[in-house]
Amino acid sequence: MTNQELMQEDLKYIFHPCSQMKDHETLPLIPIKKAKNSYIEDFDRNKYLDCISSWWVNIFGHSNDYINKKINEQLQNLEHVIFAGFTHEPAINLAKRLVNLTPQPLEKLFFADNGSSAIEISLKMSFQYFKNKGLSRPLFISLQNSYHGETMGALAVSDTGLYKDIYEDILLKTVQAKSPALHHEDEAIEDMKRVLNKHKTQVSCVIIEPLVQCAGSMKMYDASYITKLRSLCDEFGIFLIADEVAVGFGRTGTMFAIEQAKVSPDFLCLSKGITGGYMPLSVVLFTQDIYDAFYCDYNEGKSFLDSHSYTGNTLACSVANAVLDIFEKENTIKTNQIKIKQIQNLTSKFNYLTNVLEVRQRGMICAIELRGYDTSRRIGLEIFQKALKQGVYIRPLGNIIYFMPPYCFTKIQIEKMIETTYDIILTLDKG
Numbered sequence: 549m550t551n552q553e554l555m556q557e558d559l560k561y562i563f564h565p566c567s568q569m570k571d572h573e574t575l576p577l578i579p580i581k582k583a584k585n586s587y588i589e590d591f592d593r594n595k596y597l598d599c600i601s602s603w604w605v606n607i608f609g610h611s612n613d614y615i616n617k618k619i620n621e622q623l624q625n626l627e628h629v630i631f632a633g634f635t636h637e638p639a640i641n642l643a644k645r646l647v648n649l650t651p652q653p654l655e656k657l658f659f660a661d662n663g664s665s666a667i668e669i670s671l672k673m674s675f676q677y678f679k680n681k682g683l684s685r686p687l688f689i690s691l692q693n694s695y696h697g698e699t700m701g702a703l704a705v706s707d708t709g710l711y712k713d714i715y716e717d718i719l720l721k722t723v724q725a726k727s728p729a730l731h732h733e734d735e736a737i738e739d740m741k742r743v744l745n746k747h748k749t750q751v752s753c754v755i756i757e758p759l760v761q762c763a764g765s766m767k768m769y770d771a772s773y774i775t776k777l778r779s780l781c782d783e784f785g786i787f788l789i790a791d792e793v794a795v796g797f798g799r800t801g802t803m804f805a806i807e808q809a810k811v812s813p814d815f816l817c818l819s820k821g822i823t824g825g826y827m828p829l830s831v832v833l834f835t836q837d838i839y840d841a842f843y844c845d846y847n848e849g850k851s852f853l854d855s856h857s858y859t860g861n862t863l864a865c866s867v868a869n870a871v872l873d874i875f876e877k878e879n880t881i882k883t884n885q886i887k888i889k890q891i892q893n894l895t896s897k898f899n900y901l902t903n904v905l906e907v908r909q910r911g912m913i914c915a916i917e918l919r920g921y922d923t924s925r926r927i928g929l930e931i932f933q934k935a936l937k938q939g940v941y942i943r944p945l946g947n948i949i950y951f952m953p954p955y956c957f958t959k960i961q962i963e964k965m966i967e968t969t970y971d972i973i974l975t976l977d978k979g
């Protein structure tokens with residue numbers, strides 16, 4: 549089959565995510581035949597350097613030999629089993645390892661199967677914790693410009709108009725405080741204080757994306773905001789939820805972004821990189837105190853009755869264990885520091901381009917914000933198409949070009965990713 553033939557077949561049946569299907573009248577859909585390490589290959593034998601880790605999930609490259617071996621081993625024994633009343637070794641090992649890796653107050657863990665579900669679970673548990681103690685606290689606080697997923701609860705705490713506005717009438721009521729990524733840190737903290745004072749006894753939690761608001765145009769802020777927010781949450785007696793679905797597992801230079809603030813959240817949501825891009829899986833870690841609030845005799849009615857058919861999927865858990873093995877074996881957090889420095893050095897020259905507003909970076913996430921282009925021009929799409937012709941796959945967010953490569957990128961691949969993009973931006977005609 550060729551790309552063209554497969555695309556025709558696809559368009560007969562499938563509605564793709566995050567896409568306007570009409571775009572595909574002119575914009576080809578790319579059928580992928582295979583992928584290995586940093587490259588994906590289509591049916592016309594074109595190879596593309598995967599500079600965004602296949603939507604931020606594929607942290608150790610495609611078809612990774614070690615992960616393949618581990619998933620094959622697991623497949624010989626057990627693929628999946630109901631997780632209520634039953635358990636299995638991959639889940640137990642994974643839970644133990646994650647509890648040991650994350651900040652000390654996080655001692656218990658709940659499984660789900662995607663980022664949005666992890667967010668739903670943390671919100672439901674926050675609310676029910678107080679409910680179980682006889683209090684009603686139905687209000688969730690989040691930050692402006694935030695993105696927490698697209699199921700109804702996750703969407704309600706998000707602030708990305710493009711995804712959310714249409715559903716406004718049917719969403720939970722939430723309040724957004726100023727984001728430290730868009731305002732001075734002190735101003736953002738003051739605004740959070742104002743919001744909390746106003747709604748005080750109604751609020752159960754504040755949810756944030758630590759350090760980088762990824763879907764919100766890769767806007768970044770300092771760890772000191774999180775440290776201050778932690779104190780504020782303690783002062784008001786409410787939970788802090790860290791949504792590390794995107795930034796967890798080494799993305800910002802440390803295993804978890806929250807480490808840089810030297811505090812612990814009450815809930816930590818993880819997904820995306822957790823299985824190296826192999827299987828859908830997410831987890832929510834939380835404190836013993838939270839766990840205890842749901843621990844009672846069955847008839848007391850305080851149980852947390854949340855479940856998904858694929859909760860604690862065995863293959864997914866064993867893949868996640870393989871991912872943690874690689875972090876240990878290859879000392880990834882340390883070896884990434886060299887790549888982080890290389891990205892920083894190579895992208896500094898973007899600052900001298902007149903059509904570049906800002907270059908920003910946190911660890912293995914680097915964003916280049918363009919200026920002077922009208923939104924109607926779809927400049928990101930233009931750059932995407934030009935890069936793709938040269939075998940480089942990037943997926944700009946509007947006028948934000950960003951790199952989120954897998955950690956297996958070599959020095960030469962990092963160079964290729966950045967130099968190709970640089971040449972494209974350099975030769976773009978102005979807005």
Ligand SMILES: *Cc1c(COP(=O)(O)O)cnc(C)c1O
Nearest residue numbers: 662663664695696697757793794
């Ligand atoms: C992707 C993402 C989610 C949602 O995860 P899904 O697996 O796509 O449902 C939630 N929060 C953040 C910060 C994300 O980047």
